[in-house]
Amino acid sequence: MVPFLQEMKTRLGDNDDFIVQRVFLLDSPVILMGFKSMLDFVQTKSNLLEYIEQSFPEGKTIDEVIKQLSNSGTIGIEEAISAITAGNLLIYDEKTKQRAIVNPVSRLLTRSIESPTTENILHGGISSFNEDIDTNIGMMRKQFNSSHLETKLYSCGSMQKSRLAVLYIKDQIDMKLVKQVVSKIESNLDKELNHTQDVSKMMGFYSKELIPKFNTTELPQEAVNALRKGRIVLFLDRLPFALVLPSLLWDMFIHDNDKNLPPPITVALRMLRLLGVLVTLIMPGLYVALVSVNPEVLRIELALSIAQSREGVPYPAFIEIVLMLIVLEMTLEASVRLPASIGPTVTMVGGIILGQAVVTAQLVSNLLIIILAVTTIANSTVVGVQNSLAIRFFKYVIVVLASIFGVFGIVSAVVFVCAYLAGVNTFGISYLYIPRTEKVGGNHE
Amino acid sequence: MNKSMHVITMYILSHLGFMFFVYPDNVISSTEEGHWVPILVGCIVHLLVIWTYMKGLSYFPGKNIIEIYSKAGRIASLLFLGPAALYIVGMIIVMIRAFSEIMTIVFLSNTPLWAIMAVKIGIMIYIASKGGEAIFRIGILIALLFLPVVMIMFFSSFQNVDWRYLFPLLTKDFSFLTRRSFYESFFAFGGGFLFLGFAQPHFSYSSKRVLISVLCVIPFFFLAAYVPLLTFGHATANTLHYPYIVTMDSVHVNWLMFDRLTMFFLLSLDAFLMLFLGLMLWMAICISKRYLPLFKSYHLGAISIIIFCVCLMIPEWEVVEKLFWWIAVLRIYVFLTVPISILLLGLRSKGKGIRKSA
Numbered sequence: 001m002v003p004f005l006q007e008m009k010t011r012l013g014d015n016d017d018f019i020v021q022r023v024f025l026l027d028s029p030v031i032l033m034g035f036k037s038m039l040d041f042v043q044t045k046s047n048l049l050e051y052i053e054q055s056f057p058e059g060k061t062i063d064e065v066i067k068q069l070s071n072s073g074t075i076g077i078e079e080a081i082s083a084i085t086a087g088n089l090l091i092y093d094e095k096t097k098q099r100a101i102v103n104p105v106s107r108l109l110t111r112s113i114e115s116p117t118t119e120n121i122l123h124g125g126i127s128s129f130n131e132d133i134d135t136n137i138g139m140m141r142k143q144f145n146s147s148h149l150e151t152k153l154y155s156c157g158s159m160q161k162s163r164l165a166v167l168y169i170k171d172q173i174d175m176k177l178v179k180q181v182v183s184k185i186e187s188n189l190d191k192e193l194n195h196t197q198d199v200s201k202m203m204g205f206y207s208k209e210l211i212p213k214f215n216t217t218e219l220p221q222e223a224v225n226a227l228r229k230g231r232i233v234l235f236l237d238r239l240p241f242a243l244v245l246p247s248l249l250w251d252m253f254i255h256d257n258d259k260n261l262p263p264p265i266t267v268a269l270r271m272l273r274l275l276g277v278l279v280t281l282i283m284p285g286l287y288v289a290l291v292s293v294n295p296e297v298l299r300i301e302l303a304l305s306i307a308q309s310r311e312g313v314p315y316p317a318f319i320e321i322v323l324m325l326i327v328l329e330m331t332l333e334a335s336v337r338l339p340a341s342i343g344p345t346v347t348m349v350g351g352i353i354l355g356q357a358v359v360t361a362q363l364v365s366n367l368l369i370i371i372l373a374v375t376t377i378a379n380s381t382v383v384g385v386q387n388s389l390a391i392r393f394f395k396y397v398i399v400v401l402a403s404i405f406g407v408f409g410i411v412s413a414v415v416f417v418c419a420y421l422a423g424v425n426t427f428g429i430s431y432l433y434i435p436r437t438e439k440v441g442g443n444h445e
Numbered sequence: 446m447n448k449s450m451h452v453i454t455m456y457i458l459s460h461l462g463f464m465f466f467v468y469p470d471n472v473i474s475s476t477e478e479g480h481w482v483p484i485l486v487g488c489i490v491h492l493l494v495i496w497t498y499m500k501g502l503s504y505f506p507g508k509n510i511i512e513i514y515s516k517a518g519r520i521a522s523l524l525f526l527g528p529a530a531l532y533i534v535g536m537i538i539v540m541i542r543a544f545s546e547i548m549t550i551v552f553l554s555n556t557p558l559w560a561i562m563a564v565k566i567g568i569m570i571y572i573a574s575k576g577g578e579a580i581f582r583i584g585i586l587i588a589l590l591f592l593p594v595v596m597i598m599f600f601s602s603f604q605n606v607d608w609r610y611l612f613p614l615l616t617k618d619f620s621f622l623t624r625r626s627f628y629e630s631f632f633a634f635g636g637g638f639l640f641l642g643f644a645q646p647h648f649s650y651s652s653k654r655v656l657i658s659v660l661c662v663i664p665f666f667f668l669a670a671y672v673p674l675l676t677f678g679h680a681t682a683n684t685l686h687y688p689y690i691v692t693m694d695s696v697h698v699n700w701l702m703f704d705r706l707t708m709f710f711l712l713s714l715d716a717f718l719m720l721f722l723g724l725m726l727w728m729a730i731c732i733s734k735r736y737l738p739l740f741k742s743y744h745l746g747a748i749s750i751i752i753f754c755v756c757l758m759i760p761e762w763e764v765v766e767k768l769f770w771w772i773a774v775l776r777i778y779v780f781l782t783v784p785i786s787i788l789l790l791g792l793r794s795k796g797k798g799i800r801k802s803a
Contacts, residue, residue: 294552294553294708296704296705297552297703297704297705297708298702298704299704401564404556405556405560405561408548408552408553408564408715411712411713411716412565412568414716415583415587415716415719416568416571418583418586418587418590419723421586422579422582422586423579430582432582432586
């Protein structure tokens, strides 16, 4: 046995899907190595033979062919192993000890390009990113056909290798931002990357921030729009979305696809989303404040009808609303978890049984159910599910303060939320920054 | 880059925040007729002071007043920044105390005063801890959210106006110059201008635009005093504690489901004030960090605790009024000396620069 082969077998031989096969190429024996779970061996072999037949003149020896195939120098053990685990085929010539890494016919391990699962599009392109980083970058190139698009690829992690891509448009971006991002990546190349949290740790972001530093999107169109506005797009292998850096408040309201509609409609839609966020934040708090602290603000008729609807409800408005809000959050969470076939059950149980029965049993007031419905609907107007989460969270801050200080509590809490949002910044770019021209970051607002 | 927008917003918000509370009361009680005269005098002084201040600051591009004074020497900083810092802290105390009291009077009658003050101080600390740049940005957000509310309420306050109360227009009575309430009315003018000197390293602004925004705010000074006058007449308005707020209370808007517009008006102004208090606190911390470099990270906490304790120690409204007067004296000192000294320092440094280049 040859040491290289021996070493390979001891390192990878415990895997039952690891194949070491002796075949004859150009009448001399070579050894092929690879994972049969990742590559189609039969196809690869026949393609390889065909390729050699077609591309090399008669009379070439296997020695020369392998040399040609491995355009890099000698391949060490580590490199060979990482190539094999990445799904490549290794050709090893026992006689000359030459090695070559070949791109095989791999098994189809990635889904094809599909429509987005979390971002619905009304009027625009519906292909979305998938788990394969190369497909994603390719989609970006397809969407933004220009030589100005630059891509940097990094392989991160010490134990488990994952690829990270950084994309930006050369003339649109502030190179300072790119330098900061790249230097953070390069100094943390040994970190394992599995989630966006890992990426944000790599970037050195404060981890207790409620607002994500990345805006995530599944749509190439959105991602390219971000690039055009002078932002950076990151792709992490096996994550089916783009990470747009820095994230901005206006991502919640602005969707690039809006521009496929007439401009006044675009503006109206965006205002609607803004209103949605305000309603989500303020409505539950306002209910608590008006019912339990400042009922005198309301018109007397309205105050009376609210009081009437709350007749027989045994606990204070704060408890009432927090209980129902939590049930509502659970319904939302449950409808994400459940398979599509059982999903409607939750809707029915939540909507009919909870909504109707809870009022009939006089556990909560009619008005509260309306408020909850409005809140939930309004919360969903935000662009991107991940953006609505922070809003959902802030809602509780407002409810708590409103229950103590009434309407004054709401205003204080809104000021607090404003202060929080204004304090968030990514690499010196404020969360509230509006990319007015096609450039962000140059002026670090 | 020019960030005039942020500075202007801050200026407008802070002045709108003050002018509807004590200012109408002060103006109304300062004279019996021709109220526009004291208002006009106040506005002209205000404009002059701001112009002087910005003119002086323009000789030091990219520097805030702390840097300017510390360059001019210890005595100058002690003479001008010391009172300014004292004034800022005093102002914060009086404002928190006074506006918490208004809150309890108007709509939180069951909530203890300390709790309201605690929330206000908490928010103020939070805003101040975000630092200068963020404060100006918060201003933009708050303006977007609350300024429309304030404007709608403001225009609805004309509902019960009787224009005949405008007369007599002419007056030969200048006795307001001797009255205390006239000088107290500078509360509305003198409160906000100092921050223009702190904006510089973060935000550069064009002084012309700030002056234009000053001109835009001036009508509001007139209307803040004149709306109660036109609604109730001088004799009645003079007896009211917060004439504008009471006027607001008398407004009835048919299509609104709320009965009391005052509350929303007050609360929106309160949002402006909390922002402004945060800004003031940040300014105070900037000064104290520069001159008391010990315990660098505890300044915010220490100053806030002092403020809270003093606020708690004020037992009743009379004391607030007394404090108000003391601060009015301090304010007039700051109001006059800081802009003039900055202008003089600016002229001196310019003279030096010319001599050097020659």
